[in-house]
Amino acid sequence: MSVTQPRGFRAAGVVAGLKASGRPDLALVVNDGPDHHAAAVFTTNRVQAAPVTWSRHVVADGRADAVVLNSGGANACTGAPGFQDTHRTAEHTADRLGVAAGDVVVCSTGLIGERLPMEPLLAGVDAAASALAPDGGPDAAEAILTTDTVPKTAQATREGWSAGGMAKGAGMLAPALATMLVVLTTDAVVDPSRLHAALREATRTTLERVDSDGCMSTNDTVVVLASGASGVEVDQDELTGALTEVCADLARQLVADAEGAHHDIAVQVRTAATEEDALEVARSVARNNLLKCAVFGNDPNWGRVLAAVGTTAAAFDPDDLDVAINGVQVCRGGGVGEDRSLVDLGGREVHIDVDLHAGDAEATIWTNDLTHDYVHENSAYST
């Protein structure tokens, strides 16, 4: 049921005609209250799309009534006219819903550097507003896809309340967010500051640890809306737990559907001196093109893991590094361990364990292999 799993929400997804394919490309999620609390996290890229600049201001006061999302164009690097387009989209949506434009979050995804076709987009807003339904979550999830092959939705149900979510993102899944648009909802009763804290914590160990190709988007947005419609006041840990469950589920789906990937790779770094060290090492391994090609070729090339670890500033002794690939300890003490031919990379799931023997912190980054299909999809995307 996606974003309409919790009470107090309606959603819709329609064909506005922004995509040449004719697939759904405009989604609307509305919070009918009684609360209209909201929080969001955005890309840390300094080149930010117009909708990111806009939406940052919208959620600053902790209130949002609706989220309007389009695929088929990122509205990034479009200057002042692009910002006007975002503003106009919010105003048009607000008019149709009878709310304030300053309470409408806008998200866009697609090619950078092109203006959005506003006429079909605004007509799409009208159509979506007319189609809003308490079971519209799946339609909305469909309309935000770009090169994704399947919609991504998740929910976490609790005693008397729930959380739900939808996500798009394939390729460009990256550090501190990615070309990832995520809308989360909950009917719990929670004030905006607690909602923001829970969102930060939920994304920190889930969506922010997905790193498909090391590239960071200009448009990443994760927004959460709280309707309070359940009447249930939840404590902070419960709320964080439910949002984390939804985000973790969505993160797994994003990796599984990353552009052209044949393997899903979990890089788990353990016995690190600090979590920061573990993260730095895991990201370095996850971004190593040579290793990612090797995994595509079912080649457990642990030398490339060590070469990636060696580029970091993390605390470790090069002669005391262990690497296991899918459970086989191929590198022990910085040198040759078990026979690499014992490693089975025939399946989709690959688990690379790195032990730094420098402490007891750990972190995992999820990524993908580098394949012919990745090259193909990303060389043909804008043409």
Add this chain to the structure above:
Amino acid sequence: MSVTQPRGFRAAGVVAGLKASGRPDLALVVNDGPDHHAAAVFTTNRVQAAPVTWSRHVVADGRADAVVLNSGGANACTGAPGFQDTHRTAEHTADRLGVAAGDVVVCSTGLIGERLPMEPLLAGVDAAASALAPDGGPDAAEAILTTDTVPKTAQATREGWSAGGMAKGAGMLAPALATMLVVLTTDAVVDPSRLHAALREATRTTLERVDSDGCMSTNDTVVVLASGASGVEVDQDELTGALTEVCADLARQLVADAEGAHHDIAVQVRTAATEEDALEVARSVARNNLLKCAVFGNDPNWGRVLAAVGTTAAAFDPDDLDVAINGVQVCRGGGVGEDRSLVDLGGREVHIDVDLHAGDAEATIWTNDLTHDYVHENSAYST
């Protein structure tokens, strides 16, 4: 004439049988003096191959009599036994040449994590020592290749003296060196400390600015030998100039022969506040997989350039960024500039200019596109 262009050097390249292909795989370069001065720079990867650890000590006193190089195995991540293998190679070479083992630089390249077959390797040293010749430079350049398709040699001739060099490296060309083995020679009269300073400066703006895939090798070595055989004392600028000319020529050849590349890309960042800023931005663009795929597809996707710039900490205003691709100003003031369809990416050379409008520093990084062939070569390399 490669490393035997300057007087005072002999070289050889032979088939030792380390490569399954049966191609030449062992090279020897000998400095017959009268001077035996040497300097070197090595990978900054903290996981270093045995020959790097060994050779660092060899050149520490500014003297080296010979360089022995093998392809067909990197001798990295091989622990104490691997270091013994390197030591033994140096001792064997020294015995054959009548020099001290501590004056023999050793370089290895190939797969990480496997021991070298010492019997054929040492027999190869014998064969190479017997084959040493004053015109053996091209043979040596042939024997150090791995996935390279052509040998890489260069020389700079001056009034009465010269410099020469050979290089191998394809893929894994990276930051502050790469899987790059480079031997430079000169017959100028120069003391070791000046030689080292000239080498540092020559590599800083050439070999260290080649970044094929962002991966940093465990084995990178650039070593220079000075024989003094010309009897010509050169000043520091002349020496630096000649070594820079040779390194720049080799760097261009390395990029042109990078694994599976279809385009050579120069990312030039101008009007940066500092050279460090320019370098950070150029590397970020040069490592962006999405952009590298786009170039492969002849797609001037400047949005991906801006997204890469936006991930850096360099000084710039997102609304004051200009990007030109092959001379067409596709992005102006952070937004749409000239029509992207005007960009011709049909040739091998691609020039991406980024203007930060934050100062007057500049830097260029040379890289390649990301292609099906890159994925293929690097997924099949060890199998």
